[in-house]
Amino acid sequence: MVEQMTEVTIKLNGAKLSGSLETPSDAVGIVVFAHGSGSSRHSPRNNFVAQELRKARLATLLFDLLTEKEDEVYETRFDIGLLTKRLVAVTRWLATQNITLPIGYFGASTGAAAALDAAAELDDKVKAVVSRGGRPDLATRLERVTAATLLIVGEEDKAVIGMNKEAKRRLHCKNKIEIVPGATHLFEEPGTLETVAKIAAGWFTTHLK
Numbered sequence: 001m002v003e004q005m006t007e008v009t010i011k012l013n014g015a016k017l018s019g020s021l022e023t024p025s026d027a028v029g030i031v032v033f034a035h036g037s038g039s040s041r042h043s044p045r046n047n048f049v050a051q052e053l054r055k056a057r058l059a060t061l062l063f064d065l066l067t068e069k070e071d072e073v074y075e076t077r078f079d080i081g082l083l084t085k086r087l088v089a090v091t092r093w094l095a096t097q098n099i100t101l102p103i104g105y106f107g108a109s110t111g112a113a114a115a116l117d118a119a120a121e122l123d124d125k126v127k128a129v130v131s132r133g134g135r136p137d138l139a140t141r142l143e144r145v146t147a148a149t150l151l152i153v154g155e156e157d158k159a160v161i162g163m164n165k166e167a168k169r170r171l172h173c174k175n176k177i178e179i180v181p182g183a184t185h186l187f188e189e190p191g192t193l194e195t196v197a198k199i200a201a202g203w204f205t206t207h208l209k
Helices: 044-055 080-096 110-125 158-170 192-207
Strands: 003-012 015-024 029-034 058-063 103-108 126-132 148-154 175-180
Touching (some): 003 058, 029 044, 029 080, 029 192, 044 192, 080 110, 103 192, 158 175, 175 192
Parallel strands (some): 029 103, 103 126, 126 148, 148 175
């Protein structure tokens, strides 16, 4: 498997967002990452998952949802509407780059809410969504999501488990919740992030067809 790695700059309504696009030569789909508040495309956890997804023949796009200046404002990090608009615009940008692979979203924390709202807006353009320790309860369009949705939560992340179960009840699409044994919110315990990556890869390869 040969990988092509490209650093990209995505220009959206005056904002310039930096990203990393990595594509295996035999890719069967592409996963766009939506990181959580206070994070960036350099998140070690998301980069680890992305690396594992590429082993499963999935291209990955990690990009900064906010500019450096915007990220300095606490309230902006939690502006789900803005994050959703950015994710939708970046997804449409992919088409201008002649990328026609089936699209999935991997969202973490508040990025999961943006991923679900963007999937609802783009409808059948997004085939699958995976949330890692996410806040899908913050999404405003859960009932409209058609993409197959997987909610991954740590066993010890009690409050977020409840939020994810509530979000699951509002989803009408194919969906599932996976609780990773022994994991807390950031999946820092040995082997837990590997479990997340394996489950996510299986979900994406099944639904990005």
